[in-house]
Amino acid sequence: MHRKDRFRYAVAVDMIVLTVRERALQVLVVERAKQPFLGGLALPGGFLEDGENLDQAAHRELAEETGLDAETLHIRQFRSYGDPDRDPRGPIVSVAYVALMPDLPIPTAGGDARAAHWTPTDKLIADPSVLAFDHHTILTDAIDNARDLLSHTTLAATFCPPEFTISQLREVYETVWGVTLEPSNFHRKITRADGFVIPTGDKASSDGGRRATLYRAGPATQLHPALPRETSLNTTVRLGGRQKHSIS
Amino acid sequence: MHRKDRFRYAVAVDMIVLTVRERALQVLVVERAKQPFLGGLALPGGFLEDGENLDQAAHRELAEETGLDAETLHIRQFRSYGDPDRDPRGPIVSVAYVALMPDLPIPTAGGDARAAHWTPTDKLIADPSVLAFDHHTILTDAIDNARDLLSHTTLAATFCPPEFTISQLREVYETVWGVTLEPSNFHRKITRADGFVIPTGDKASSDGGRRATLYRAGPATQLHPALPRETSLNTTVRLGGRQKHSIS
DNA sequence: ACAAAAGTGTTAAGATTACACCCATGG
DNA sequence: CCATGGGTGTAATCTTAACACTTTTGT
Numbered sequence: 001m002h003r004k005d006r007f008r009y010a011v012a013v014d015m016i017v018l019t020v021r022e023r024a025l026q027v028l029v030v031e032r033a034k035q036p037f038l039g040g041l042a043l044p045g046g047f048l049e050d051g052e053n054l055d056q057a058a059h060r061e062l063a064e065e066t067g068l069d070a071e072t073l074h075i076r077q078f079r080s081y082g083d084p085d086r087d088p089r090g091p092i093v094s095v096a097y098v099a100l101m102p103d104l105p106i107p108t109a110g111g112d113a114r115a116a117h118w119t120p121t122d123k124l125i126a127d128p129s130v131l132a133f134d135h136h137t138i139l140t141d142a143i144d145n146a147r148d149l150l151s152h153t154t155l156a157a158t159f160c161p162p163e164f165t166i167s168q169l170r171e172v173y174e175t176v177w178g179v180t181l182e183p184s185n186f187h188r189k190i191t192r193a194d195g196f197v198i199p200t201g202d203k204a205s206s207d208g209g210r211r212a213t214l215y216r217a218g219p220a221t222q223l224h225p226a227l228p229r230e231t232s233l234n235t236t237v238r239l240g241g242r243q244k245h246s247i248s
Numbered sequence: 249m250h251r252k253d254r255f256r257y258a259v260a261v262d263m264i265v266l267t268v269r270e271r272a273l274q275v276l277v278v279e280r281a282k283q284p285f286l287g288g289l290a291l292p293g294g295f296l297e298d299g300e301n302l303d304q305a306a307h308r309e310l311a312e313e314t315g316l317d318a319e320t321l322h323i324r325q326f327r328s329y330g331d332p333d334r335d336p337r338g339p340i341v342s343v344a345y346v347a348l349m350p351d352l353p354i355p356t357a358g359g360d361a362r363a364a365h366w367t368p369t370d371k372l373i374a375d376p377s378v379l380a381f382d383h384h385t386i387l388t389d390a391i392d393n394a395r396d397l398l399s400h401t402t403l404a405a406t407f408c409p410p411e412f413t414i415s416q417l418r419e420v421y422e423t424v425w426g427v428t429l430e431p432s433n434f435h436r437k438i439t440r441a442d443g444f445v446i447p448t449g450d451k452a453s454s455d456g457g458r459r460a461t462l463y464r465a466g467p468a469t470q471l472h473p474a475l476p477r478e479t480s481l482n483t484t485v486r487l488g489g490r491q492k493h494s495i496s
Numbered sequence: 497a498c499a500a501a502a503g504t505g506t507t508a509a510g511a512t513t514a515c516a517c518c519c520a521t522g523g
Numbered sequence: 524c525c526a527t528g529g530g531t532g533t534a535a536t537c538t539t540a541a542c543a544c545t546t547t548t549g550t
Contacts, residue, residue: 458519473511
């Protein structure tokens, strides 16, 4: 290690802001207003400013891009990307943050000309060339990670509004995992998991059906036992005369 | 975002190299050979070199500090630390990597004067001032993360040599979690989990007891169902006349 | 009344726990 | 032969999966 010939990098944060919206997992993307990739789609993000730490930069960027104060949202550092040629402008290390949020309207982007908007993730993942830089890789990694976390944490609730029904929570799991879950068993499992959800006392309004109890997120962060993604609760499908699991 | 007034950082990788050794979770630390913190203890690591990506730097640093080729080891990026004042030398973003390895002798450090040596983690965690920089925080975060991962992944096997017995694997869990597990039930759970361990056909040598079957790590990475850290398999303790769980 | 969603009951199958007990080995 | 650790058997208990069925709402 020779003195003083250290390589220097710009450091950026990139935000993967996910929500469940219209029965699809969607992510916030911006249209780039400058080179490189002018006019292309990218994850929102930006460079660290003087004196800022990583978390502060992530919160600031989220506020700038979405107008949302991130106090109540789940924001968490995910991983860093540092390939020397990942950005044509030069050596840039990007620290990726994942934010999970309910399906809120985005109060239009701030000072930046580019506006953020929701996009279904499956379209972005299917074509790796749609997103600029290495953002396709970052998005894919982040979604894989989020999917894993749903099973043994209570994170799914951060996709829901402050008060929600068990069915809304089930829709989150079903959408993110792309499975169908058995409503009655799901209901029992969630309501019995200690500290996952707590009833508010109110009932949701209904459109053709019994009114559901409203819950808010409880204090628990870990879900035990886990909600298995591949084996249980998947609804059975009858083909011919015998039963088969939809996933097996 | 004003053009060209980007803040620039040096980028370092820090390695949290963990093993289970002498019935304790131990970590590789080095004695610092220069300022700052000259003579103090720190996690091994170093700055990125020209053209290197993050993973390459992590592998290079591990080889330099331990002489070990990291092909077979489990190395994984963990998280990044970027507080502006985390290093007195200036703005340095550190990308922390966790490596889990069996209890191998460290073939003495390479070109660097400082030698790496194993240290029990509990001593380092108990006194936050022993480690230089923010390495106490980094180590604590990494260990918490590793503990969580053991329950629903097959990572515990990466603490074992290429061929190992179920008891050795059990010792890993017991040591990292600080619990006692019921040997017979643990045996069944592990051997029945699909793809976790596969028998080599050989038997281990014994010192007073039946010779144990040797296994090597299987292809599975996720463990299902998970090994619960808090509730099950913990051995019961008899006090007075009735049973109590050691953890409950 | 009817459809549709919420939620409870029930039963068979499977997993977990605690512990008895047999097996193999070194001293 | 006996202490020690490896490993199987087993019964009580708990959890899960599947689905029938009741409750509550809007149309």
